[in-house]
Amino acid sequence: MGGCHYDRKLLDEMPSRGLGARNANNMRASTMDSVWRLFDGMVERDVVSWNTVIGGNVESGLYEEALAMVRQMTHVGLRPDSFTLSTVLPIFAESGSVSNGKETHGYAIKNGMDREAFMGSSLIDMYAKCTLLEYSYHVMGRVANPDAIAWNSIIAASVQNGQFDDGLRFFRQMLQWKLRPMAVTFSCLLPACAHLNTLHLGKQLHGFIIRGGFDRNVFVASALVDMYAKCGSICIARRIFDQMPSLDMVSWTAMIMGYALHGPVQEALSLFRRMEMDNGKPNYVAFVAVLTACSHAGLVDEAQKFFSNMTKDYGITPCLEHYAAVADVLSRAGKLEEAYDFISKMHIKPTASIWSILLGACRVHKNGELAEIAAEKIFELEPKNIGSHLILSNVYSATGKWKEAAEIRMVMRMKGLKKQPACSWIEIKNKVHGFVAHDTSHPCYQKIVDAWETLKDQMEREGYVPNTTDALHDVEEEQKVISLSGHSERIAIVYGIISTSPGTTLRVTKNIRVCVDCHTVIKYISRIVRREIIVRDLNRFHHFNDGQCSCGDFW
């Protein structure tokens, strides 16, 4: 068994990330120098003293030094133990060097250490950070007596890799094993609720958090702010934010992004200014949040100002999300040429999603030429991008190019591209009810139809005229059929009205953007039934109240 071989490889394959950390940690490095001198002068050095110094190096970001020491300790006849391995595994987790991680895992198996909880949690974390979630699950299955941290690790692993249901399942198992959840458990779990948009689960976790006394922990509180904002309760998010004993960049950013998603954009901008004063230098995520706020409200000048502020004053290199927000605000304002120039001058290669922003706006502003250019770029990058085919065909139709429009439809048939059905869902008494367009399958379908007919009559008496020329967004194909069966969010809302008591807030989620006509209809409904109706679409939240929407009819 070649301990030597294993160690040498570790050192050879170290990525350069440790160097960056070293420069950033000069002060700690000099502290480590004195540690090293002390260690050097020791008469007798055992595994514990080696492990201690290795740990100090890792903590100071001196990764290469730490790994070199692992090699050196084998040269003086000492064998790395489970302390050594769980100290260096986070290095591989951070740098994503899965081959080194696997070797370490192999060494642990051969020495019978892989079933220990300490080793298990480092291995689970390392594999998860290298996006090999199945390996994390495998390791967890072999840990003899998983402790709370091992459960935290597997929960974090699942959620960080997008397996939200798994994360919640592991949490239930953790409780069944009578292990007490910790603050970390909740800061791992809350993002799962945020992504799944399940307010009732999030509230249940909040209950656990209060009972456990974790609500003042900054990680937990920030995750709560984010969860409530993402699940549609911006007011509760703000209340928690205001009660936080201390705020860090993440808490500010979560709150700003919350306002960007929900609409009070001035609130987002003023929070950003306050954050600059209180917390100093915003990071790039904070700029993603404030630029998103600008794009959702169509604030062209402000977005451009923030973008140059970010690059010139703060020296932050823009990433895809920053470019997307600025491209969006320019495009939707009708500054198509400017948007095209902006995208063309990006320092990273624009993705299909960036070009799609321009293409979508070309449809609204009926610019066939730029639409063709954008579509060509998209088809190059993603030949099977369904939405772009549809938009291009719509641009052709809108500009009277019927032949070209028909050709696109033909190409789509030949490529076997079929549109994903649009759907909406509503949570009633902790049960989710989903509806697709033309959905007649719900047991209450007839009641829904009757209620819709009554509502429609009343809307028409109040002046509602169906709008069949939805030119704004890529919505369901059946948009011309203004009927109940056409759009899924109407079915969900009407079902919500007939199955909850008067005055109850309705929360509906939709997997694409809301169309203009539905937006109008929901405004009418909110006034007629005197309820707040909150619709989360692909991009943002709409709060309908007394005939108005929080998006200010711009979305």
Add this chain to the structure above:
DNA sequence: GTAGGGTTAG
């Protein structure tokens, strides 16, 4: 005597 897990990214 030493060690493992965390929040923001339309």
